[in-house]
Amino acid sequence: xxxxxxxxxxxxxxxxxxxWLDLSTGINPEWYPxxxxxxxxxxxxxxxxxxxxxxxQAYYGAPQMLPVAGTQAAIQALPRLRLPSRxxxxxxxxxEHAHHWAQHGHTLRQVPYDALDAAVAECDxxxxxxxxxxxxxTVPRGQLLDWAARLSARGGWxxxxxxxxxxxxxxxxxxxxxxxxxxxxxxxxxSVGKFFGLAGLRLGFVAAQPALLDALANxxxxxxxxxxxxxxxxxxxQDSAWQERMREQLRAGGQRLQNLLAAHGIRSSGSxxxxxxxEARAEDFxxxxxxxxxxxxxxxKAARGIRLGLPPDEAGWQRLELALTLWTKEKP
Numbered sequence: 561x562x563x564x565x566x567x568x569x570x571x572x573x574x575x576x577x578x579x580w581l582d583l584s585t586g587i588n589p590e591w592y593p594x595x596x597x598x599x600x601x602x603x604x605x606x607x608x609x610x611x612x613x614x615x616x617q618a619y620y621g622a623p624q625m626l627p628v629a630g631t632q633a634a635i636q637a638l639p640r641l642r643l644p645s646r647x648x649x650x651x652x653x654x655x656e657h658a659h660h661w662a663q664h665g666h667t668l669r670q671v672p673y674d675a676l677d678a679a680v681a682e683c684d685x686x687x688x689x690x691x692x693x694x695x696x697x698t699v700p701r702g703q704l705l706d707w708a709a710r711l712s713a714r715g716g717w718x719x720x721x722x723x724x725x726x727x728x729x730x731x732x733x734x735x736x737x738x739x740x741x742x743x744x745x746x747x748x749x750x751s752v753g754k755f756f757g758l759a760g761l762r763l764g765f766v767a768a769q770p771a772l773l774d775a776l777a778n779x780x781x782x783x784x785x786x787x788x789x790x791x792x793x794x795x796x797x798q799d800s801a802w803q804e805r806m807r808e809q810l811r812a813g814g815q816r817l818q819n820l821l822a823a824h825g826i827r828s829s830g831s832x833x834x835x836x837x838x839e840a841r842a843e844d845f846x847x848x849x850x851x852x853x854x855x856x857x858x859x860x861k862a863a864r865g866i867r868l869g870l871p872p873d874e875a876g877w878q879r880l881e882l883a884l885t886l887w888t889k890e891k892p
Contacts, residue, residue: 571855581876584857586693586724586834588810589872591757592796601787609790613765615797620750621735622767623742626777627793629784631723631749631764632656637779638719638747639664641772645684645716650676652863653689654721661687673697680707684714689721691728694859694867696830704733705743712745719747723764726755726803727810727832734767742767754833755806756796761789807832813870816877824884836867845887852883 568580608627616625628634635656639647644665649658651670662668671679673692676699680686686707691698708718720733734748742748748767753759763785766776796802814832821828821835828835839845845866846858857867871877 568855571850575850575853577853579853581854581871581879583868583871583880584855585759586831586857586867586869587754587759588757588806588833589870589876590806590809592792592799592802594758594792595795597788597791601791604787606783606785606787606790608785609794612785612790612794612797615794616750616765619797620732620748620765620767622732622748622765623736623740624770624773625734625750625765625767626773627785627790628764628766628776628780630753630762631721631751631766633780633784634749634764634766634776635721636660637776639666640779641775642666642685642717646682647685647687648676648679648683649687650689650692652692652695652859653687654693654723657687657689657719657721661685673699676707677703680710684711684716685719686711686717687719687721689723690733691722691724691831693721693724694830694834694836694857694863694865696834696836698728698730701730701733705746708733708743708746712743715745717745717747719749721749723749723751724754724831724833725750727807727814732767742769744769747772752793752796755810756793758792758796761792762786763789763793810870817868817870820877820881820884824888826884830867834867834869836865838863838865840864841891842866848887848890849883852879852886854880854883 568582571580572578612627613625639661647661647666647668648671651672658668658670688699704720711718722732750765752761752763810832817835818828826837828837830836842858842860842864849856859865871880
């Protein structure tokens with residue numbers, strides 16, 4: 561399996577401490593307060609609750625949505641729904657996309673964001689992470705819909721991973737207003753884990769044409785989302801007051817994080833939930849922060865850099881600032 565953030569057990573084993581400030585995931589550090597779960601949710605088989613799909617459609621503005629056990633489930637399944645195809649995946653981006661498209665007979669290319677428009681004519685499937693994880697790069701919604709139309713005209717797909725899209729200014733690519741269906745060839749992935757801080761819930765949604773959603777549901781099988789997860793997510797998706805407060809809070813936090821890094825000579829990009837920068841001494845920075853009990857995300861391959869998320873409280877901010885000050889002093 562690929563390496564991801566949040567691997568605190570590995571950190572504890574390597575460095576022998578248990579007082580970690582975990583900034584490695586980009587997940588909202590203030591999670592949605594889960595309501596009490598009905599007792600029968602632990603007893604009954606978790607048949608899909610139609611109210612959950614309707615709440616997701618209202619929240620994301622999509623005509624149809626399929627609940628899945630985290631967008632990871634869809635990422636692993638979608639390559640199995642196509643015959644061998646020419647696939648372009650944005651680079652750098654969430655590595656699981658390229659990893660799974662490469663495993664099912666497809667021809668894979670990874671393409672930087674500024675070359676995507678030219679690549680549309682040379683592929684059958686394009687995967688765009690928007691906003692991008694880890695860099696925060698974005699593609700305008702209109703451009704995405706144009707690419708989807710060009711691909712679908714020859715039976716292709718545009719997959720847009722909007723896992724970090726809840727705090728952005730632009731509408732989801734899945735949002736179709738009064739339209740009764742998602743455009744042909746467009747598949748949009750949304751996550752409950754990032755913005756709502758509920759990664760342990762393992763819940764996401766897929767927007768697409770009904771026939772494709774049916775095929776995906778059949779491939780994933782029955783009872784994919786637990787009963788408790790459905791109840792918690794339904795409350796979160798309908799709580800507009802919490803959502804609005806949290807968007808403002810996270811945007812302020814993201815700006816504070818970018819400003820803090822800039823004060824220590826680091827020019828970063830990202831989103832309201834994380835910042836990223838190409839770091840020539842990425843391993844050294846990661847090691848330095850680990851020695852301070854701060855776990856950040858190291859990218860050591862093609863996209864060498866560091867990504868870190870928001871501290872959960874003022875003590876965490878102060879701890880991060882001290883570690884950055886020490887790093888600045890230690891640099892040659």
